[in-house]
Amino acid sequence: MLTQYGWSPELQDLFKPYAADGFVPGRIVVQHRGGYRLITEDGEVDARASGTLLRSAADDERPAAGDWVAIEARPGETTALVRHVLPRKTAFIRKASGPRGGAQVVAANVDVAFLVASLNADLNLRRLERYLATAYESGADPVVVLTKVDLMDDPSEAVAEVEAIAIGAPVLAVSSKTGQGLDAVAAHLPPGRTAVLLGSSGAGKSTLLNALAGEERMATAEIREDDARGRHTTTHRELVLLPSGGLILDTPGMRELGLWDAGAGVSTVFEDVEHLAGQCRFGDCTHTREPGCAVREAIEAGVLPVERLRAYEKLQAELAYERRRSDPQAAKDNRRLWASRHKAARAWIKQKRGIDDG
Numbered sequence: 001m002l003t004q005y006g007w008s009p010e011l012q013d014l015f016k017p018y019a020a021d022g023f024v025p026g027r028i029v030v031q032h033r034g035g036y037r038l039i040t041e042d043g044e045v046d047a048r049a050s051g052t053l054l055r056s057a058a059d060d061e062r063p064a065a066g067d068w069v070a071i072e073a074r075p076g077e078t079t080a081l082v083r084h085v086l087p088r089k090t091a092f093i094r095k096a097s098g099p100r101g102g103a104q105v106v107a108a109n110v111d112v113a114f115l116v117a118s119l120n121a122d123l124n125l126r127r128l129e130r131y132l133a134t135a136y137e138s139g140a141d142p143v144v145v146l147t148k149v150d151l152m153d154d155p156s157e158a159v160a161e162v163e164a165i166a167i168g169a170p171v172l173a174v175s176s177k178t179g180q181g182l183d184a185v186a187a188h189l190p191p192g193r194t195a196v197l198l199g200s201s202g203a204g205k206s207t208l209l210n211a212l213a214g215e216e217r218m219a220t221a222e223i224r225e226d227d228a229r230g231r232h233t234t235t236h237r238e239l240v241l242l243p244s245g246g247l248i249l250d251t252p253g254m255r256e257l258g259l260w261d262a263g264a265g266v267s268t269v270f271e272d273v274e275h276l277a278g279q280c281r282f283g284d285c286t287h288t289r290e291p292g293c294a295v296r297e298a299i300e301a302g303v304l305p306v307e308r309l310r311a312y313e314k315l316q317a318e319l320a321y322e323r324r325r326s327d328p329q330a331a332k333d334n335r336r337l338w339a340s341r342h343k344a345a346r347a348w349i350k351q352k353r354g355i356d357d358g
């Protein structure tokens with residue numbers, strides 16, 4: 001049973017110390033507000049995280065959908081206790097929404113991240129760049145899946161636009177209604193491999209899962225007529241074993257995808273911008289008015305869309321903000337930097353006044 005869900009000799013090895021303590025292994029196949037459902041050697045069980053685990057674990061160490069865990073079976077109780085989370089192979093992590101905004105693991109131990117966007121009015125390149133950066137950071141292979149191709153007369157232009165920003169990631173145009181392109185999606189899901197569906201509400205994630213499964217496994221709902229947005233139909237995360245042997249994790253549509261520590265991911269997605277910036281005459285070029293600026297030259301030549309540079313700068317600023325927030329030393333350095341700048345500015349103003357007055 002566990003082998004079908006991806007249990008391997010390596011995991012068996014990792015699990016040895018937990019087995020010695022009397023724990024049994026399981027994988028989280030459902031995560032909802034109230035707790036978890038796990039798959040174990042003996043079938044499915046409901047579970048919750050132990051108090052000790054919750055107290056000691058950082059946000060991104062808490063059990064999440066796709067995790068392999070060590071559980072304590074409690075005879076006579078209806079729910080098992082998750083006591084430990086095994087080291088993850090990959091993790092798709094976002095900044096949690098809300099004022100506290102800690103790290104939130106959306107999916108753990110996935111091999112492939114299907115970044116799902118609909119080819120309708122809701123298609124947004126800037127949003128896809130965020131998903132790509134987070135996916136590259138996760139360690140999973142990103143695949144962009146453009147849904148609802150049956151609604152388009154000619155998708156080639158939209159696909160080309162997405163390919164231009166997807167640097168190296170495959171871009172598939174599919175229809176869960178007609179079946180077009182589904183084989184190409186399934187090709188990324190051989191037996192034992194795990195994929196996650198990520199994207200906005202209404203993009204067609206659950207419909208795609210149902211089409212791959214050949215049956216109605218997840219509920220779906222029509223998008224809103226006025227603005228083509230989804231209705232947040234899926235509210236839990238669920239890992240489904242497909243008849244083909246692949247595993248696919250459905251997730252609730254995200255309103256926004258805040259970056260979490262995704263510096264390397266952003267660099268991968270914006271390889272073109274960083275490569276150009278490396279050719280500017282000055283190492284600290286701001287690409288505004290310096291001479292010998294390769295970035296501005298590329299924009300003027302029509303090679304680099306200016307919106308892409310702006311998107312890159314925006315994500316960099318977001319990362320820097322997060323780093324200051326989570327790293328008190330960086331915040332202090334930043335304050336010190338500004339304090340010294342203010343001091344220099346005041347001295348300069350004073351000196352200038354002196355000259356003007358005198």
Ligand SMILES: Nc1nc2c(ncn2[C@@H]2O[C@H](COP(=O)(O)OP(=O)(O)OP(=O)(O)O)[C@@H](O)[C@H]2O)c(=O)[nH]1
Binds near residue numbers: 149150206220223230
């Ligand atoms: N024409 C067409 N409609 C589709 C396709 N895929 C999904 N839809 C429709 O899009 C709507 C939303 O689909 P869902 O699968 O519920 O979307 P979701 O991404 O799971 O949304 P959340 O669960 O809210 O995150 C439904 O009405 C689907 O029938 C497609 O390939 N073609």
Ligand SMILES: [Mg+2]
Binds near residue numbers: 207219
């Ligand atoms: Mg859904």
Ligand SMILES: [Zn+2]
Binds near residue numbers: 293
């Ligand atoms: Zn420059």
